[in-house]
Amino acid sequence: MKHFYSIIITALFSCIAYSQVTELYISKYGEGSSNHKFLEIYNGTNADIDLSNYSVSSCSNGCNTTGEFDYPDNIIFAAGTIIQSGDVYVITHGSADPSIHSDQTFTYLSNGDDFMALTLAGATASDYTIIDALGDMGPDPGNGWEVAGISNGTQNHTLTRKSTVCGPNPTPLASFGTNSEDSEWIVGESNSGWDTVGSYDGCVSGPILTITSPSNNQEFDSGTTSVIVSVSVANFNIGELNSGADGHIHWTINNQEQPMKYDTLDETINVADGESYSIYMELVDDSHQAISPAVNQTVSFEVNFPCDLYIDTINSSCDSNTAENSDTYSTSLSFTGGGTTSYVIDTGGVGTIEGDDPSVTPEGVIIISGVPENTDYVVSFTGDPSNSSCNFIRSISSPNCNPSIALPYNDPFDYPDGSLTSYPNWNNFSGNEGDLLVTNGQAIVQHGTPSEDAGVTFDPVEGVIYYAFDFSVNDPGNPISGSDFEYFALFKDDGFNYRARIDIVSANDAASDFTVGISTKNGTADVIWPGDLDFETTYRATVKYDQAQNTTQLWINADGETDPSIYGNDEDDPGTTITQFGLRQSDSSANEGILIDNLTITQTFNETLNNNEFSDLDYSFILFPNPSVSGIISIKSNKLGEIKSQVFDLLGKELINTKIKNQKLDLSDLSSGIYIIRLTQGNLIWSKKFIKQ
Template sequence: MKKLYTLIIILWVAFSSQAQVVISQVYGGGGNTGATFTNDFIELFNRGTVAQDLTGWSVQYASSTGTTWAVTNLTNVTLAPGKYYLVQQAAGSTPSTALPTPDATGTLAMSGTSGKVLLANVTTAQTGSNPTGSQIIDFVGFGTANAFEGTAAVAALTNSTAAIRLNGGCTDNNQNSTDFSTGTPTPRNSSTATNTCSTSPSLAIASPTGGTIYSPITTSANVALSISNFVVGNPGTGIDGHIHYTVNGGGVVMKYDTAPIALTGLTPGNYTVYVELVNNSHAPITPAVNATVTFTIAAYNVVANLGALRAHVTANGAGKYYQISSNPVVTFKRATRNQKYIQDGTAAIVIDDATTAPGVITTTMNVGDAVSGLKGQSLLFNGLLELTPIENATVASTGNTVTPQVVTIANVLANFENYESELVQITGVTFDATATNFAANANTPITAPTASVFRSNFSATEVDYIGQAIPTTPRTIIAFPGENTVSVPSPSIYFVARSLAELNVLSSTSFDNINGLTMYPNPLSGNTLYLTSTANAAMSIEVYDLLGKEVLKANVVNNAVNVAKLTVGVYVVKIIEDGKIATRKLVIQ
């Protein structure tokens, strides 16, 4: 999906038409996961030259499309010029850093992404989606808000970003989209040092925020500027000058109007845009007024397989973009966020593809389909590694099967990243249930003999065991290991199954019963694998990749077998000795 960021250059507006006291900062992510502060807040600023009595004033909040406004009354205080006023709002459920001492407190639970905030000189709750009238002193819409000042709302916020009015709160061209930028919340109260607003020309870059990284499919990006106390246009009466800008130090471009400056034909790389105000003779005004922003069009990290993707995330952190060369197989699909569990011969991951169907991947995919051309961004959701696709993918083949790895709970807990979201098979699982039936999004302790948690992560429309009786006898199960740092007791690793049948897997009595079996070294970086057992009888092995394809079959001679033909990856080794069978996972480095 191509992203387009509109460049809007605002003409100077007479000061008399602008509010003296303005909303200078809005933050709604307080107390959410990853929040910067525990509480939401609204910050006000007196950008004028005289004090303002706030007695009988209020700040009010409504949802992005709401018509009902919740009210927080301000204290009876006179706000001096250049001073801030901090209104603390509701706290979330995940405590973080406390706000500076607030000047007023309320209970507004604001959205962390989209909403509307107004400042009124009355305490009466406003009505309608876009209240107007002399009682409205200032108005800010952010994210998907259906009302705002000017032509567009402030960009969507996050749990770690706020809407911040430029120039310390001084900029007010009655344009939310260019009067504000988004960035790290910096709440200020009445004790903060005075910030005196200048009447001199000013220039600020409202978007993108410096250091912004756009996806590899972005080919166009525009820079939004906010200009105060300076009239842009062709030379003539009342015109102060125009704009010069450069991209990556290239030729100077002269701009005499307010039309968007569209940067097109962009390819992956870094871009620096320098903008300055010049007079009608093309000379920089005195004192100089300029601004610079740097942003990046990301490149794909091309990885051979999901194991390589996971290794790159471990080394470099989540948030990077990837192109996967292998064809992972879909092992489970669900309607929730169009999620798909996929797995290749090295590892697995969950595709998280938007909130509405069909998502970015419009190709219909079913369990057993191999996915080709997968491209997306990695992210961590409560500890679980996911991939958000940014382009459509296709089906390379159908009818593929994935053989679950035979492991123990202890194996998974000791090296979770090697197993996350992969199909595994665990023998001797006991459900230590206090409830009678499986319930959606409920945790049930399990042991085998190591303790862990079975989590009914999927809904009743996605799996058939919700509402069914929790087993009371030991059994073999097939499940996905997952992680949830919010909803699962420590350690935050859980197991979740695809079906009721996989909570009672049939196995032969000879399964995994070779006494004293050892297989080493594992992980293996050389060419020789060693196997021993108590019986020390004739032994053979069959090696399968994680798609169930046999890749090696050999006899064990003098407790050793040559596996030089195996490439780097994860395999399942089937060991046969005197009619007894065991399986082990083998990692080749």
């Protein structure tokens, strides 16, 4: 196993005071809020360099194997990607703030505890050449690594390489140092230094003055009464007059002169809410004249006004629940901290804002009513900027306003090709509506570009609950590899608490196609099925979730509950009250397609048994003739009891709702076309495509 570090570079680095920059190195790193992440690479050499000879290799949450990359050559560069002498190349997250300079985007930048290294192209997990390193190749450090004596310096901070640094440092952790003096990095606050990204000067031999704290444009929370000002000086000796030092520091706060500084010790200044401050520092000689060329820096910051308004509980409920798409819903937002300033509440024109007014009421409930179902929106709250820093949003998601159904629920997906959510009972709960499709009588969950997640809502029940379906995985050309772990089916509550997730994962034997995993609560599989499965082959998966015990169980091709199964983690009791079954699409390493058929949601294992015929549930309907010219059709059941019928068009609009009389259903008034007939007898709900000729 080869661990090849750039020893020649290390030797050059030890002589930086006299050496020319001879290699690329990382000049800035940002891990901020949301996806505001970036990595800047600096070329301080005298030549233009083709980045295709380099890569960025990484580990996720520490390295799975000490000394080996989880993701070698994770970021690569196209041939002819030139970084000119004295220039930088910036990689940002695709959703980073647009004000951050960017030359290339990459999704999986560090979360603070992910080792990242500039490497020579062609790196493998165990055979690589590290040029420059951020972190180390050991276990997960937790939230991040300490930098310059600052805990978790690689998380929620911006790191800027000191301009005196003349080359990379390939030794893990070595560049971080133990304090601000021996570290190669200046540690800035989260989301700071964005205006400097895209330019950098390294290996500077002349005098340098850097205000290391506060960061430029930093915002301090309301209630902050003092701020510490820190300064670093290099290549210039600071001292008293006539002491033999090179000079000292002149500085101002908001253009007001401050006592001259004859050291680089921290200064503490008093601040107040709502005020802005500008700190200016410059290097001067013993005659109090600015040195030439001038060396100075200005940093601005502010202390926010308070934001007293707090939005507490948010609840959304349907004003009605029908099969039509014309229902509306209302949302209540309870608040405290009102009555201290004036507030503007904006929904972008969605719904009607009613209820209590936080501008005059200390606490109460805001109501947003009359919002069309399936409409998600954002409500913003803005305080008076003259005395409030409130400026925040809350995202509101539509509840499912379709009538819920009783269990058991069966769905053979016997629909014409098209969007699954255009048919009865299925509704979008996330992603791009309309791109989870039905094809050839099966639902297809396609990982990759499609993003819709769709579900069926049913009446909640107590205790255990099952879902089962037939599934097959289309052959993507190669076995599922890596940590795919993209779940495609699940139970959920009325919100976004997902339970009993089933995943497609890499096989136990690398030569096999795939297998499946199950998770009680986590986003990745707790345990995987011990047998390997084949592409283009149909299997029946049965999943049990115990709502009281918060446990999950999985069977494949089981004939009975005592057949072999696997268990997900036993999570904290109690579990989650389940109200929906969902199918999920997302990106995965293979972006495989999964065909789903003959879905059953029920409270008993026996009712999940299915061999592609509903009669195996000891329950069957007969509907004939189909197609029909007259529209008069016969409907028979092998059980006694009243049968109710609903007829829907392909847009999900209910056209007929009637009881079956004398085993006949009269659809003669319908125009020629394709319809969905849903029959309900007792707790059984059965759907069938019908063609009127």
